[in-house]
Amino acid sequence: MTPVKLDLSPLRRAAAWHWAEYAFWLLPLVAYFVFPKNLALLSQIAITALFCLSLDLILGYAGIVSLGHAAFFGLGAYAAGLMAKYGWGDPLLGLAGAALAAAAAGFLTSFLVLRGADLTRLMVTLGVSMMLYEAANKLTDFTGGVDGLQGVDIQPVLGMFSFDLYGKTAYWYSVAVLFLMFWVARRLVHSPFGLSLRGIRQNVGRMPAIGAPVNARLVAAYTIGAAYAGVAGALLTQTTQFVSLDVMAFSRSAELLLILVLGGTGSLYGALIGTMVFMAAHHFLSDINPQYWQFWLGAALVLIVLFARDGIMGLLRKLSAPARTPS
């Protein structure tokens, strides 16, 4: 073998943690002490961040656009809710059940999104989520329909930390699950599997020509993304002890897509930061004036899609990158 005179470290160390990442993960701790009265909102942010992460896995990495991702969130939410209602109230068990239910649905519907381009996929994902929404709406004996699912009785986390009125347990539980799932997703996107997903997103036509089974990879990615969404849904159920029909609503899917585009696709952190910015802005601005909130949200979306395609993460990257000399 000829020794290669090349510094391989940029690729070898691509998965190493950056100092900014450590700093980022101190935020949940800081937020806890700075906003002790807003733990419910902070938990919602963590849950939505996980939900957004799940969309980033399928859109930002595998390149599958979805307008119906709330279907899996809702399935997870109902799965965890029903389990708790019928005596399986252990939170971690609930997460596992929700992940399985959503993954099964993701796996089955993934075959529908394999065919066709973006528009087809938008319509198929939208259609599937509308069907599930209507099913949940009609199966009132099972889901409670528009009244929501009552009687969700969640046991203490790990048998030790019961959900308290202040939302402390709910917060730390949500943050812990978010972090663990993020950590796994981070491994995944830096693995050869993750690289192949980026390959599919960047040039789906080339992948079979280098020996990659594209459809199987997409099925896997979509299934994993669905499982992640299911876990996020379960977290919402468990921390609020209730499931309302709007877990599956179209507006949730659309808003999620908006958040991800705002934050920037394909970096995982874009999903997290986008969620934080969006929900914080929503919280502060919609109190002042709900109409203005919608207006500025729309304006921000248009500006980002036109001028900052990579969202907040793209801007951060531009700010932090040293001016590069063209080679």
Add this chain to the structure above:
Amino acid sequence: MTPVLQTRNLSKRFGGFFASKDVSLSIEPGARHALIGPNGAGKTTLINLLTGFLEPSAGEVFLKGEDVTRLAQHQRVKRGLVRTFQINRLFAEMTVLESVTLSVCERLGLGWNWWRPVGDHTAAIDEAAELLATLRLLDVAHTQTRSLAYGRQRMIEIALALAAKPQVLLLDEPAAGVPTDESRELFETIAQLPREVTIVLIEHDMDLVFRFAERISVLVGGALLTEDLPEVIARDRRVREVYLGEALDG
């Protein structure tokens, strides 16, 4: 010797139009085979049929004696049949080293590995780096593919295919649009590939074809007009009429 690649009455119809018509082709192991023909003769279509990019309307494809007609593209790649594209199909936002590492990973069967970072698969990265060294691409290893000059991108097109360790390599106009000096370098690289790699080349530049090929097939209107040694093709009246025209007179 069993042909490494063979077709039997391969046809492709688009509506009422035959882009490939009854093509029966046989390629020996280690061959340096050129596929020529005027624009629209069906050369790319034939490669698409061979690799499974298109499904034939009729006929069969055999790879090392095995009928692969029903196999998907990636399954044929796994069996050693690899192509490049006439129009670049690259991973624009990856660095050159990442792209080639991706291709190496797929060949090594690591594509389902979802836990260990790419960076820890040192064998794959080392192999990719070696390939870049062979192709004189080391200087751009960490450059994003999209920011490379076109000639370099054409080289990446080949690098991705070579990373798949082909037994049969199908090159669809590898030097199309590349400046002359760079195209010479590109063809030197191709000429230096070991004999274990069978090469089928589509090329319009007749100088390059006659320098490279030991056998030439001529396609016209989707059908195989003739196939023979380069010197015989050069003298063939029909070939001169339909395709070469003045090109060989000089």
